[in-house]
Amino acid sequence: MQKKLLEVCLTPALLPLYKVEDYIVVIIDIFRATSSICYGIENGAQAIIPVSEVEECAAYREKGLNYLLAAERNGEVVAGFDFGNSPFAYTADKVAGKTVVLTTTNGTHALHLSRNAKKIVIGSFLNLTALSNWLKTQEENILMVCAGWKNNFNLEDTLFAGAVIEQLKGDCYVLDDPALAANDLFQIGKNDISQYLSKTSHGERLKKLGIEQDIAFCLQVDIATAIPVLEGEKLVKLA
Amino acid sequence: MQKKLLEVCLTPALLPLYKVEDYIVVIIDIFRATSSICYGIENGAQAIIPVSEVEECAAYREKGLNYLLAAERNGEVVAGFDFGNSPFAYTADKVAGKTVVLTTTNGTHALHLSRNAKKIVIGSFLNLTALSNWLKTQEENILMVCAGWKNNFNLEDTLFAGAVIEQLKGDCYVLDDPALAANDLFQIGKNDISQYLSKTSHGERLKKLGIEQDIAFCLQVDIATAIPVLEGEKLVKLA
Numbered sequence: 230m231q232k233k234l235l236e237v238c239l240t241p242a243l244l245p246l247y248k249v250e251d252y253i254v255v256i257i258d259i260f261r262a263t264s265s266i267c268y269g270i271e272n273g274a275q276a277i278i279p280v281s282e283v284e285e286c287a288a289y290r291e292k293g294l295n296y297l298l299a300a301e302r303n304g305e306v307v308a309g310f311d312f313g314n315s316p317f318a319y320t321a322d323k324v325a326g327k328t329v330v331l332t333t334t335n336g337t338h339a340l341h342l343s344r345n346a347k348k349i350v351i352g353s354f355l356n357l358t359a360l361s362n363w364l365k366t367q368e369e370n371i372l373m374v375c376a377g378w379k380n381n382f383n384l385e386d387t388l389f390a391g392a393v394i395e396q397l398k399g400d401c402y403v404l405d406d407p408a409l410a411a412n413d414l415f416q417i418g419k420n421d422i423s424q425y426l427s428k429t430s431h432g433e434r435l436k437k438l439g440i441e442q443d444i445a446f447c448l449q450v451d452i453a454t455a456i457p458v459l460e461g462e463k464l465v466k467l468a
Numbered sequence: 469m470q471k472k473l474l475e476v477c478l479t480p481a482l483l484p485l486y487k488v489e490d491y492i493v494v495i496i497d498i499f500r501a502t503s504s505i506c507y508g509i510e511n512g513a514q515a516i517i518p519v520s521e522v523e524e525c526a527a528y529r530e531k532g533l534n535y536l537l538a539a540e541r542n543g544e545v546v547a548g549f550d551f552g553n554s555p556f557a558y559t560a561d562k563v564a565g566k567t568v569v570l571t572t573t574n575g576t577h578a579l580h581l582s583r584n585a586k587k588i589v590i591g592s593f594l595n596l597t598a599l600s601n602w603l604k605t606q607e608e609n610i611l612m613v614c615a616g617w618k619n620n621f622n623l624e625d626t627l628f629a630g631a632v633i634e635q636l637k638g639d640c641y642v643l644d645d646p647a648l649a650a651n652d653l654f655q656i657g658k659n660d661i662s663q664y665l666s667k668t669s670h671g672e673r674l675k676k677l678g679i680e681q682d683i684a685f686c687l688q689v690d691i692a693t694a695i696p697v698l699e700g701e702k703l704v705k706l707a
């Protein structure tokens with residue numbers, strides 16, 4: 230069997246270095262976009278549409294009541310929107326059968342730059358094993374794209390990439406240096422991911438926003454089995 | 469005392485995210501440019517001039533016999549040049565009192581992008597402790613810039629950044645996520661750096677070029693105390 234590539238793009242700024250057409254791309258934005266997306270799709274959202282700007286999100290208001298609009302600024306739900314980016318908003322009673330328009334700067338940027346990939350799926354700790362098992366069945370190169378923080382490296386997204394690699398690594402894949410590093414960082418952090426990530430500056434920032442509960446939620450492993458996949462502009466449940 | 473920043477730029481592609489004017493920059497290209505530069509300056513080279521292209525290097529030929537020209541392609545010294553990029557060429561009997569023009573793509577790129585920094589110094593395992601001790605005395609933010617591999621992340625440069633952080637970290641500095649990651653990777657690799665790096669694809673590539681001896685040389689710790697610093701276009705010994 231020919232070996233496949235198992236690689237990690239540490240920030241969207243490095244995506245131009247990859248020929249995304251050759252890969253299945255996994256988008257990772259652990260705090261909180263891709264965690265909320267996985268949870269929402271798991272709970273029966275018909276689709277989730279990621280957009281960059283609050284204004285873009287607001288434009289969906291006119292499309293009717295089946296759209297729920299999610300946007301926050303500085304940790305608060307924007308006035309007139311249905312909810313913010315907390316995964317707790319994506320429960321079945323709220324999202325089942327609905328289309329959610331989600332404002333997420335880093336995540337949308339990563340998605341947009343990856344649009345020519347063979348397929349784009351969404352990863353988070355919530356669907357870690359389901360995602361990894363599906364990836365194993367694909368005879369394709371895999372590129373995990375960390376949304377990062379303001380185009381730079383962050384630990385939480387990289388650690389998750391390392392967690393996927395932990396489940397996939399073996400004779401079938403060739404890892405690049407970022408993948409080796411991500412997997413090693415996961416080895417260091419895996420026994421207490423929350424504790425490991427608490428030392429990051431981003432963790433500090435999130436704590437100040439009062440979203441420790443969101444963070445704890447996003448670090449739950451395998452509470453979902455749905456894999457969101459991009460179809461056109463929409464993320465839907467992989468059949 | 470006000471805290472200073474201790475940060476790591478994982479590849480030159482991410483340098484635009486930093487305001488380099490606010491930092492002392494340490495350039496890192498372990499295999500082999502910055503190791504050879506540290507060794508050459510230690511051994512009395514008057515100056516080392518890094519250039520990107522073999523043609524630029526060749527142009528110094530006309531400037532006279534005091535210039536030594538170093539360039540290689542595919543692991544071989546380019547015909548008509550004095551030596552290649554092996555650190556073994558930078559011994560006192562060859563370089564003392566001379567100016568060496570060194571062709572190094574990744575390293576020159578990183579230097580060029582950092583040119584507005586407060587100061588630019590050169591790091592390698594060879595001068596690790598001397599460099600770290602000097603950095604400690606500076607009341608400045610520190611940015612370690614990994615030359616990387618084709619603008620992407622590599623393990624050897626990141627590991628070295630982690631080794632410097634290991635000597636500096638403490639109450640005086642605030643580390644960013646790349647710095648935290650670099651230091652954690654150093655913890656994993658430090659007991660046998662050579663073994664740790666042998667798993668990288670780059671390590672494989674270097675072995676094929678038959679430069680295992682160069683690699684072993686570049687991983688020697690603290691065999692030099694000189695710190696190369698950029699003055700104009702030249703790297704000279706920090707007074």
Ligand SMILES: [Mg+2]
Nearest residue numbers: 258259260377
């Ligand atoms: Mg994020």
Ligand SMILES: [Mg+2]
Nearest residue numbers: 497498499616
């Ligand atoms: Mg290098």
